[in-house]
Amino acid sequence: MDWGTIIFGVLALASVVLIIQAILQMRVPIEDEDDDQPALATPAQAKGDAGADQDARGEEPEEPAPKPEQQPEPEGSKKKDRKKVDSAEEQRRLSKGLAKTRGGFIAKLGSLFRGKRELDAKMLDEVEEILFTADIGVHTSQELLDNIRKELGKQELNSPEAIWGHIKQRSAEILDQPGAGALSVKGKIKPFVILVIGVNGTGKTTTIGKLAARFRDEGHKVLLAAADTFRAAAVDQLQIWGDRAGAEVVSGKEGADPSSVIVDALKRAKELDVDVVLADTAGRLHTKADLMDELQKVGRSISKWVEGAPHETVLVLDSTMGQNAIAQARLFKEAMDISGIILTKLDGTAKGGVVLGICHELQLPVRYIGIGEQVDDLRAFEPRAFVEALYEDADADGGQG
Ligand SMILES: Nc1nc2c(ncn2[C@@H]2O[C@H](COP(=O)(O)OP(=O)(O)O)[C@@H](O)[C@H]2O)c(=O)[nH]1
């Protein structure tokens, strides 16, 4: 072998090595493209070998980076968005529901105050007349009037705006009874028993249906007791609401003893590990005394079966009845230990001011209000939002109009 052949051989070998290296370098990006890893490095990749080691040791890998492609929107976030829309929508609907009430005593006061810079004592007679013919009850009217009189005594507080501000403030205080607003049954004794009472036609059964759906949506297991055994149709009506809310309905025969139906329902609730029992009752018996006796008996049977029950006794009142609703509330309060009020039909009445009289005279909290016949037409009562909707634009009317 001469030197020429040796040099040629070495050069040839070197070029083969260089060519192989070049080919290998070219393959790297091709391999990357083939890789089905996401374009973004996962935290493990970013950490390099240490991350890979952790994975190899079977330790919990870190949360992978989000896939670049669009994920379906989780149900929860859709619900949140819906809720956000709902709260504005709720205030709008509440405001719409209270439109007729605003058209009553509030509009009358508004037109009395309109264009006035100052109020004088002469106008008080008219204010008095308006308040006393409103459905807010005699005591509440008197109290508001006394307050306005006092305010007028102070020179700087005699503008319509100041008077409106005062009426609004005092209304909010009256409505803000301890316990006002949604019932919380979470973490409470099981089953949490709610006894629903009230005169026929006020909306007990409908309200129970709405509440059942509400509690179900909050994740509670609900059972309904059809203790209005006075009419067979009452049971059928409750059954329809129960089916809608996925709640079992325990009922007896027409004319059955309401207490025994409730006891059966409580036994069943324990078997099924139910969270909330809603008990419907009759609103009409042969006499008022019969009705109150019956309700007291129902209350006693409940307490024998579940400790501390009924945990809530709600009186359902129909706001279209105006002052009569206050009279009913007084009657029921004498016979039963009422813990809260549900005021229905605020959507179609000019008598919504009655809520002031009920809270003021009976010192009872309003839990919910009904603003329609549909399942979602029940609102947790919020005193501030209610006052805002009730007196919406009233100060503008009275002050600048
Ligand atoms: N507009 C309106 N109607 C209601 C409301 N609540 C109940 N109702 C209606 O009032 C009527 C009597 O209701 P119901 O639940 O049977 O009363 P109950 O006799 O006390 O059980 C029914 O036609 C209901 O649809 C409400 O908030 N608004």
Ligand SMILES: [Mg+2]
């Ligand atoms: Mg009924």
